[in-house]
Amino acid sequence: MDIKREVVHKPILLNYWYLFPIIAVLWLVWSYRDVFSDASYFVEREKLVTAKVEQGTFQVNVRASGLLKPAEIRWVASQVAGRVEQVLVKPGAQVEQGQLLVQLSNPELLREREKVQWELAANKADNHAALVSMESQLLDLENVVIAAEYDYQAAKLKLDAETQLIAQGNATVSQLDYKRSQLAVDQQLQFWQAQQQKTKKMKAKLAATQTAQQARINLIENNLQRMQEQVDALAIRAQQTGVVQQVSLELGERAQVGDSVALIADQQKLFAELQVPEVRIQDIVLGQLVVIDTRNSEIIGKVSRIDPAVTGGMVQVDVQLTDELPVDARPELTVDALIEISNIEQTLYVKRPMFAPRNTTTGLYKLVEQGGFARKTLVKLGQSSVNKIQIESGLQVGDEIIISDTSDWQDHQTIMIN
Structure with a gap:
């Protein structure tokens, strides 16, 4: 036999119990709207x-890094071919001009020199x-000239005597002998000449x-x-002190002719070879002051x-060092540098926020209400330095801004800091 079951009706509010927590939360948010502001x-x-x-x-500065390079550097090359007999120096050795670096040998060259010596002798x-x-x-000819002169003088003396006798009417000298004397004088004169x-x-x-002969000998x-000189060049010497x-x-x-033997640099004459980002190179001009940091000392x-030219987004800038070099300065030493661009008097500046390019207007989060909130504020930025940037408008002295990464909340005008 069927038993009739009685239906028990639940209160309507119990069926919608979940609405109460939602209403409570909404009421709490509404109640504390002034506390949270519009964050x-x-x-x-x-x-x-x-x-x-x-x-x-x-101070507007540009940071760069680079290396110290020798201003005077020279490769010593082999002037002759030969085999290396001695290597007398190692990298890092201090050498003087003319000091022996490497000794070569070439027996064939020595034989050629000896052959030329014998040919000269x-x-x-x-x-x-x-x-x-x-x-x-020549001496025999000069003796003949002297004898011919004597013969000519003797014949001329005879002719003069005969001429005088004939002039005096002396008949001891025949016309035939006189003619012969004249002929003899002419002959002796021509022979002498x-x-x-x-x-x-x-x-x-x-x-x-x-x-x-002297030309051939020369x-x-x-x-x-x-x-x-080739034999002497077998002894390869330093061409400069360094x-x-x-x-x-x-x-x-x-070693062959022209082969590089050693690289010598003058450590007392260095310059800095810096790499500057291409976006900052327009600020660099000749003569600007540079502070070189060697990690242990600074050089002006x-x-x-x-x-x-631009290479890999960087531009090479050379810096002449005007200070006396410190003891730790040496070629290929890695250095940092600050290039001083300009000084702007009585201006606003702040530590450079992330993602804040110079000469732009960007939104920065300024702390408000005792630092409980940060509100996005448009700020006009000016010149930038290594870790600071100029404020042209949008902020006042003493304003505090967020300089760390704000990319996660860039779409929000106000954020709450807790």
Whole structure:
């Protein structure tokens, strides 16, 4: 038999119990709307980095990094071919100009020098013998000239005597003998003059021969001098005072003409080679003051050259060092640098926020209501330095802004800090 069940009706409010918590939450939000203001995002204070706006002289600097480079650097090259017998220096060694670095050997070059030496000696001996023979011939010719002069003078004396006798009417001298005397005088005069000309030509020949022989000797001596210079070049020496940076040859290695032997740099004459971002290079001009930081000391310099080309987003800037170099300064030392662009008097500035380019207007979060909130404020930025930026408008002295990363809440005008 069926038993009729009685239906028990629940109160309507119990069916919609979940509405009560929702209403309570809404009421609480409405009640504390003044506390939360219009904040739509919450940030923990420990995650924020803030900075206050200051006023004063703002130094515009550009930071760069680079290396110290030697202003005077020279590769020492091999002038002759040879095999390395000795390597007398290592990288880091202090050397003086003319100091022996590497000794080469080349037996063939030594034999060639000896051959030229013997050729020079033989030519000098042959030239000496030829000159002695020609000088002897010249001496004989000069003796003949003297004898011819004597014969001419004797014939002329006889002719003069006969002429005087004939003039006096003395018949002891026949006309035939007188004519013969005249003919003899003419013959002796011509012979004497001929011998003089012959002697003159012999002297000219002797001088020309001496010149030609001396030219040949000079040629051989030049060859010998060149060979000697090549032999001397087997001893490779430092061409300047400095520190050895690199030695390219090893013991027993064969060196060819023009091969690099050693790299020598003058450590007392250095300059800084800096890499400046291309976006800041328009601020750099020649002569600007630069402070070089070697990690242990600072060196003052000035911009001496700006590379016209951009490589990998960087521009090379050379800095002439005007201070005395510290003891830790050496070639290839990594350094940091601050290039002083300008000083702006009595302006507002603040530590540079993240993602705040110079010469732009951007939204920065300024702390309000005793630092409980931060409200987005449009700020016009000016020049920037290494870690500071100029404020042209939008903030006042003493305002505190968030300088850490705010990209997570950029769409919110106001945030609450707890």
